[in-house]
Amino acid sequence: MEITSITERRAAYITYLLEENKLDAILISRPVHIRYLTGFTGSNGLVLVTHRNRYFITDSRYEVQAAAEVQNWKVVIAKGGLYDEIKRKNFLRNATHIGIESKYLSYKQYKVNQKKISGKRWKALNVTIEPLMLQKSRSEIDSIKKAIAISEQTFSHVVGMIRPGMPEKEIAAEITYQHRLNGAEGDAFESIVASGARAALPHAKPTNKKIKNKELIVIDFGCTFNGYHSDITRTIAVGRPDSESRKCYTIVNEALHLATDAVRDGISCKKLDSVGRGYIRKSGYGKYFNHSLGHGIGLDVHELPRISPYSKEQLVEDSTITLEPGIYVPERFGIRIEDDIRVTTDGCELLTTLPRELMTV
Numbered sequence: 001m002e003i004t005s006i007t008e009r010r011a012a013y014i015t016y017l018l019e020e021n022k023l024d025a026i027l028i029s030r031p032v033h034i035r036y037l038t039g040f041t042g043s044n045g046l047v048l049v050t051h052r053n054r055y056f057i058t059d060s061r062y063e064v065q066a067a068a069e070v071q072n073w074k075v076v077i078a079k080g081g082l083y084d085e086i087k088r089k090n091f092l093r094n095a096t097h098i099g100i101e102s103k104y105l106s107y108k109q110y111k112v113n114q115k116k117i118s119g120k121r122w123k124a125l126n127v128t129i130e131p132l133m134l135q136k137s138r139s140e141i142d143s144i145k146k147a148i149a150i151s152e153q154t155f156s157h158v159v160g161m162i163r164p165g166m167p168e169k170e171i172a173a174e175i176t177y178q179h180r181l182n183g184a185e186g187d188a189f190e191s192i193v194a195s196g197a198r199a200a201l202p203h204a205k206p207t208n209k210k211i212k213n214k215e216l217i218v219i220d221f222g223c224t225f226n227g228y229h230s231d232i233t234r235t236i237a238v239g240r241p242d243s244e245s246r247k248c249y250t251i252v253n254e255a256l257h258l259a260t261d262a263v264r265d266g267i268s269c270k271k272l273d274s275v276g277r278g279y280i281r282k283s284g285y286g287k288y289f290n291h292s293l294g295h296g297i298g299l300d301v302h303e304l305p306r307i308s309p310y311s312k313e314q315l316v317e318d319s320t321i322t323l324e325p326g327i328y329v330p331e332r333f334g335i336r337i338e339d340d341i342r343v344t345t346d347g348c349e350l351l352t353t354l355p356r357e358l359m360t361v
Helices: 002-020 031-038 060-069 082-089 107-116 138-159 168-181 196-200 243-262 269-282
Strands: 025-028 046-050 054-059 074-078 097-101 121-125 192-195 215-221 223-225 232-238 294-296 303-307 320-323 326-329 333-336 339-343 348-350
Touching (some): 002 031, 002 046, 046 082, 054 060, 060 074, 138 168, 138 215, 138 232, 168 215, 192 196, 215 333, 232 333, 243 326, 243 333, 243 339
Parallel strands (some): 054 074, 097 121
Antiparallel strands (some): 192 215, 294 320, 326 333
C-alpha cells in the first residue's frame, strides 16, 4: 500500500510541475530522479509525463528488470534510441511546450532532440523533483539507517587496525572492502583518509603517505544501501596530539552539538549554518572553516537542502541531513566531525551512533 501511495504522490507532483510551468509534457532524464519516480535501478531510461499519460522508456536489456521494478507507469521498450522511440510512437503529438532537466541534459543531447523531435518549444527547468525529494518516506529513512549501520560497523573494524606506518590508501581500501563485506552496494564516494598536515585539505584523496605518531587523521566515509547513502566523518588521533589540536577538536565538537540542538522543522538553513559557524568564529578559528555546515542526503550523497551561509531553504520534517563543522589549519592539521540526522517537528533524531569524542589509537 505504501509503495502505491508513494508512487502516486510522486507522479502527482510531476502533474503539478506541468501546470505550474504551463507545459504540455516533461522529460525526466537524470537516473537518480528516474529511480525516485519509478523505482527503476538500471542505467538507461527516460520518464515522459503528459497531462494524460506517464511513460517509462528503456531498452530491451532492461525489459525483465523494468517489469519487476516499475509499477503504475506505462513501460515502453524502445526498438532503437529512447528519444527515437518517443518520435516513432508520436508520444508528443499533442504537446508543444516541453520541460527538460537543463542541469542534467547535455547541450549536445538537447540539440539532437531538437532535430529528432522538431516543432516543439523546449523549456529549461533548473529544478524539477528535487524539492519533493526533501521529505523522506519511512522506507527511505530505513534504507538510510541501514547504510549508516553498515558504515559504522565498517569504521569500528577499520579504526582498530590503524597503526603508525600504515599508508592512507590502505585504510581507504579496507573501508571499501568492509563496506562490501557488511552488505553495502558500494562506497557512497571515494573515502577521504587524510593524516597530519594533509588533513587540512577538506577533500584530500588518500595517498601513500604513512601515518605518523601524534597525528590527527580525518576519515570521511559512507556507503549505499538500496540506493540510499550514509556520509560520516570522524577525526581520530594516533597517540596524543598537541594542545592546539586538542583545543580545536573540542571547538568543532561543541559546534556540532550546538548545531544539532538547533535542528527542527522550519528553521532556515542559513540560520542553522550560523549556529555552528558562529561558535567556531567566536572561538577564534572562523577563517579555518571554509565549507558549508552540511547538506541533505538520500539517493544523492549531496542533495537539498544546502546548509550554508547562502542557502534560501528551510528544513522540513523527515528530511535527512548531515552536519559537518570543521577546522583546517594549513600545513598543520585538520578536524571534521560529521553526523547524519533526521529532522523532526520539534527537534531531530540523531541517526549516527558513533561517539563524537576524540578517539585515540
